[in-house]
Amino acid sequence: MEEITSRNNPAVKAAAALKELKERKSTGLFLLEGARLCKDAALNGVTIKQFFATEKAKEKYFSEYELLSEKAENSFLIPESVAEKLSDTKNSQGFFAVCRQPGVFREIKSGGMYVFTDNVQNPDNMGAIVRTAEAMGADGIIVNSGCDIYSPKALRASMGALLRFPVIKTDTPGDILTECKNNNMKIFASVVDPSAADVTKTSKDGGCVLIIGNEGNGISEETLSLSTHRITIPMKGKAESLNASAAATVLIWEFMKDR
Amino acid sequence: MEEITSRNNPAVKAAAALKELKERKSTGLFLLEGARLCKDAALNGVTIKQFFATEKAKEKYFSEYELLSEKAENSFLIPESVAEKLSDTKNSQGFFAVCRQPGVFREIKSGGMYVFTDNVQNPDNMGAIVRTAEAMGADGIIVNSGCDIYSPKALRASMGALLRFPVIKTDTPGDILTECKNNNMKIFASVVDPSAADVTKTSKDGGCVLIIGNEGNGISEETLSLSTHRITIPMKGKAESLNASAAATVLIWEFMKDR
Incomplete structure (x- = not known):
């Protein structure tokens, strides 16, 4: 030494x-x-x-x-x-x-449940989302280049989940989402919009990707255009005041609890 | 000036x-x-x-x-x-x-849904729990003296919810829980224990208090002894790795979504 x-x-x-x-x-x-x-x-x-x-x-x-x-x-x-x-x-x-930085895991199981974080910026949110996805048994997380997953804060907030959990990093998320769609996976975009489908009432069978958007701006137009379903958390008027990672927790939970 | x-x-x-x-x-x-x-x-x-x-x-x-x-x-x-x-x-x-520090709100509506934080220590968790409780429409939060809700971090993490939401601070939580029980409210203790009742399958009608425990030690023996029900988040083996505020989010969500 x-x-x-x-x-x-x-x-x-x-x-x-x-x-x-x-x-x-x-x-x-x-x-x-x-x-x-x-x-x-x-x-x-x-x-x-x-x-x-x-x-x-x-x-x-x-x-x-x-x-x-x-x-x-x-x-x-x-x-x-x-x-x-x-x-x-x-x-x-x-x-x-x-x-x-670990090599990129490219394999996506077409029957699996993946979380896609679209420019989630706050490292505490990023870490918390990965930790929750791992804890709830999701199959992996897809992160685009707007998510800085190797920041000290994100690593801490994930409690190591970022080191254990399958992470698919990509600069071309469109390719991955298109590939998923071609494999008959559903692509769910979570939005704050009462006219979108209620997450509790949406069929979540089969392989799927759940997209979580940026804290302030939500899901980017490009990513949104690749989704197959829009879902939302039904709330009594205050959904927009849920923290991004709390909203992600509810959504991942709703997807995973019946799997 | x-x-x-x-x-x-x-x-x-x-x-x-x-x-x-x-x-x-x-x-x-x-x-x-x-x-x-x-x-x-x-x-x-x-x-x-x-x-x-x-x-x-x-x-x-x-x-x-x-x-x-x-x-x-x-x-x-x-x-x-x-x-x-x-x-x-x-x-x-x-x-x-x-x-x-705001005066203590003592009124508890017997038909309401309250969150009780039992020595939740991390200020980020404390702030996040209050924020989520407010966003999901709970009626108030009861905090015992082990929760430092006016720390700068907790205030920040709550995004102001701690300043808006009914907060009942108490050094004698036993009195409040007993009062709630006497008013026919159910007292739910959330535990990491697969033998406890599945939160998704528990009847949550009527007035209730949902107890969230300390990050490391869970709910104190004294508080636990005052509960009427024990509930848990059913998970595929990793519930203990959920962050305290993520677990609280799932529980509050399950309580509030059908109210």
Whole structure:
């Protein structure tokens, strides 16, 4: 285990830079923080390039420390000052991994239930939606390029679901949705519109994709045009005040509970 | 509008101190941040003791500025350095109000649907639950002393619902639950236990209280002993991995959708 003392060490600077979306995009890497998330990554086949831990973290999370040391290509012991630089939180555990963004899972089961997030921007919402989709037994999540799923906040909010759950990242969602339609899957666009079909009364049998839109703007026109059904959450006048992830929870729940 | 220039001004120090729970408890006040939340407070009869705004905020949110200036007992123009001290966020709007915690709404309608949060600790969960309860048309929320509803994070996460929605704060939840039971209301305890009744198959007619437990420990023994029914979210093996507010969303939804 190599020791790093300076905040200006090149490995530290490169890892800290991954807190920025631009850097994550250009390198295909992301920075993971916290013993539990790092362990999740290691146990789920995520490639770990570098592992950083403070002396305190080594003692406190020794089994995770051993696992990460074994899996990482390079491991570094760091002082608290470096941990602060790498951390996205106020009280850092002092435990970090630089990981490779998982390869894209392309297989979509035509009988499965998938969630498609269309430019969901808030990382807490993004993480919560993936966590809920995994917990409720959906088959995977399709995310377009407007969703920054490897931000530290989204990773935290997902409680590791983003590292375990089948994620299909795409810059050309139209192709995937068209493929799904050709496989007789239903494409449900969730909208805030009382004239759309009531989600509780819609037949959800068979393979399907449930589209969740952006927090402020909803589903983009292009995506909407590829949907086969429009559905909504019937409410007594206040549906628009549901948080995006709460609305997604209700919708995923309605889709999954009878499957 | 009085001008403040120093971060050490007593009014500034007193307002900043309200970021701490201890101070909120001892003074009965809380600190609100952001033009929209401050406006919500002013329009919902919350007593506003002090109002602080930067020159920039005054220009950007002029109608809210006028409203708050009129409603507040004292108004102060502050520099950015003071806004930073008061703010709980990285990019402050420079718009703050010190408010009195609303009086306790004691009236519980025996035919109504209430959510009871039993030591829900995470302020994001607390805020999200109140927001969802309001959006779905519940009649009010009962919170015990383990829920810190006036923290800056909870207020933000609730999107102002905490300022609009009937909130019953109590140090003696047992009394309230007993009163509800005496009024023939059902008391539903939500638990992660496959042997409990399936929430989708439980009769939810009439007045009721839905108890949501603490993130890690669930519902306390004392509160549980006062419940009349135990219910659970039927899941394919992963219910325990649902976030507390996602679980609450599913439960509140199941209670409210047929009312």
